[in-house]
Structures are given as C-alpha cells and as structure tokens.
Amino acid sequence: DIQMTQSPSSLSASVGDRVTITCQASQDIRKYLHWYQQKPGKAPKLLIYDASTLEAGVPSRFSGSGSATDFTFTINSLQPEDFATYYCQQYDRLPLTFGGGTKVEIK
Amino acid sequence: QVQLVESGGDVVQPGRSLRLSCAASRFTFSNFPMHWVRQAPGKGLEWVAVISFDGSDEFYADSVKGRFTISRDNSRNTLYLQMNSLRTEDTAVYFCARGGFTVTTISNSWGQGTLVTVSS
Numbered sequence: 107d108i109q110m111t112q113s114p115s116s117l118s119a120s121v122g123d124r125v126t127i128t129c130q131a132s133q134d135i136r137k138y139l140h141w142y143q144q145k146p147g148k149a150p151k152l153l154i155y156d157a158s159t160l161e162a163g164v165p166s167r168f169s170g171s172g173s174a175t176d177f178t179f180t181i182n183s184l185q186p187e188d189f190a191t192y193y194c195q196q197y198d199r200l201p202l203t204f205g206g207g208t209k210v211e212i213k
Numbered sequence: 214q215v216q217l218v219e220s221g222g223d224v225v226q227p228g229r230s231l232r233l234s235c236a237a238s239r240f241t242f243s244n245f246p247m248h249w250v251r252q253a254p255g256k257g258l259e260w261v262a263v264i265s266f267d268g269s270d271e272f273y274a275d276s277v278k279g280r281f282t283i284s285r286d287n288s289r290n291t292l293y294l295q296m297n298s299l300r301t302e303d304t305a306v307y308f309c310a311r312g313g314f315t316v317t318t319i320s321n322s323w324g325q326g327t328l329v330t331v332s333s
Contacts, residue, residue, distance in 0.1 A: 107275075140319070142258075149308055149323035150258065161321055193258055197317045200272050202248075202260035 108133050108196050112205025118213040125181040127208045129194035134174045138198040141170050141179045144207075145190045153192075154179065184210070215240045215322035217309050222327030229299055229331075235292040235309030235324055243267070243287040246312030248319055249294050251305035252326075261307070262294065263316045272316060277303075299331045 109132040119125050129139065139157045142150035152161050154170040157177055167182045181188055189212055194205040221233040235247070249261040262273045262283040271283050282295040292309050306326040310319050 138317075144258075149310075149325060152319075152321035195258070195260075195319075197319065200263070200317055201274050202263075202317065202319070204258040204260070207257045 107201055108135060108199065108203050110194055110196055110203050110205040112194050112208055114208060115206060116209040116211060118211045119184050120213045121184055121186055123184045123213075125184055125188075125210060127179040127192055127194075129172075129177045129179070129205050131175045131177070131196055133198075135196045135198035137173050138196060139170070139172070139177050140195045140197060141168075142193045142195065143188075143190045144193065150193065181210075215311060215320075217311065217322060217324035219307060219309055219324040219327035222307065222329045224330040224332060225299055226333050227299060227301055227331055230295070230297045231299060231329060233294040233296070233307055233309075233327060233329070235294075237290045237292065237309075237311070240311070240322075242285075242290040245320075246316045246318075247283075247285060247292045248310045248312055249283060249292075250308045250310055250319075250323075251303075252308070253302075253305040256305075259305075263312060264292070265316055266312075270316065296329070299329075301331050303329060304331045305329060 111130045137157045141154040144150040158170045191207045191209045216238045218236045248263045264283045280298045284293045308326045309324045311322040
C-alpha cells in the first residue's frame with residue numbers, strides 16, 4: 107500500500123497568513139493526488155485534483171503543486187472560513203490512501 | 214446537484230452485523246463507481262471499499278476484507294455496505310462517495326455520513 111505522510115499535523119495561523127502543507131507518498135503516484143478540506147461534522151470537500159488543478163468554484167487562494175512523491179498545498183491569505191482540517195489522498199492505485207490530516211487553527 | 218444520503222448507522226455489539234445504505238439521486242447512478250470511506254471519532258479518513266459502475270468488480274481495504282461486502286442495486290439507485298463480524302475498531306462515520314471515471318477516483322460528491330458504533 108502507498109503511505110501518505112502529511113505534515114505538519116497541526117498549525118496555528120492568523121487571517122491573512124500564507125499556509126503551506128506538505129504530503130509525501132511512499133511510491134511514485136505521478137500526479138494523482140487530491141487535497142480535501144473538512145470541517146467538523148461535515149463530509150470532506152475536494153479542493154484540488156491532479157495535484158494542482160482547482161476544483162470548480164474553489165477560491166484561487168488555494169493551490170497545489172508537485173508530482174511523483176512530493177506535493178505541496180498552499181493557502182494564500184488565510185480567510186476565517188479556511189480554518190479546518192486538510193487531507194491529501196492518492197488515487198494512483200488501490201487501496202486509496204489518505205494523509206493523516208493537518209488541522210489549521212486560529213492563532 | 215448530486216445527492217447521496219446514507220442510512221443504517223446504529224449501535225451494535227461486537228461480532229454482530231449491520232447493513233448501510235446510500236441512496237443516490239440527481240445523477241445517473243449506473244454510470245459511476247461508488248466508494249465507502251470511514252472516519253473514526255477524532256481520527257482521519259480511511260478508504261473502505263469501491264464497486265464498479267455495473268457491480269462486476271469490488272475492492273476492499275485489508276482492514277475490512279472478508280468481513281464487509283459492498284454492493285449496489287442500479288435499479289434502485291442505491292449502494293450498500295454489508296458489515297459482518299463487527300469490531301470496536303469499526304466504530305466510525307461512514308460516508309458514501311461517487312467515483313470518477315475509474316474505480317481509483319473519487320469525485321467531489323459525498324454523503325453526510327452515518328454513524329456506526331460498535332460497543333458492548
């Protein structure tokens with residue numbers, strides 16, 4: 107199985123900050139990486155697919171980059187509604203696997 | 214707007230069985246693979262199983278293989294998860310999610326989840 111190592115597991119940031127989360131795959135997953143946002147009691151919301159493509163309707167302050175084993179997710183100018191937990195997930199092959207999550211909290 | 218509504222979550226004792234359902238609407242259900250993903254309380258996301266659009270292929274996480282069965286009824290636009298020999302570690306919110314073009318992809322369409330609690 108492909109292991110997804112996401113870091114940090116949590117971070118504190120202020121509105122307007124730039125936030126960066128990394129995700130490392132244990133094997134080459136090409137570009138097949140999702141980034142999700144999840145708020146308490148809600149289903150995950152897909153933000154980015156194919157490592158860097160923004161899902162329709164997602165604000166442009168969210169971005170993703172990377173390929174093969176190393177990926178980065180960035181929120182430029184953090185907004186109050188962005189405080190949530192973020193997950194990466196590979197879909198290069200089954201079983202699908204998720205990173206452990208990054209909780210973005212208010213500083 | 215795609216709609217997925219899970220049901221069937223309950224409190225059950227270890228070793229017992231439970232069947233979850235996911236009612237799909239506002240899209241052509243029979244065209245898409247479907248997934249189950251779970252989340253234990255306070256924990257991260259774990260993929261559980263996927264079924265192909267026509268039900269001919271099923272794939273499972275090792276943690277549930279041999280105990281859980283995913284199925285679908287395309288005439289009823291409904292996805293199922295039969296869970297047998299339940300363990301305390303199966304306690305989680307179970308989400309159904311629509312797949313993409315292949316069984317390895319998940320779309321942005323998820324249900325709201327149904328809670329399964331396994332406890333004596």
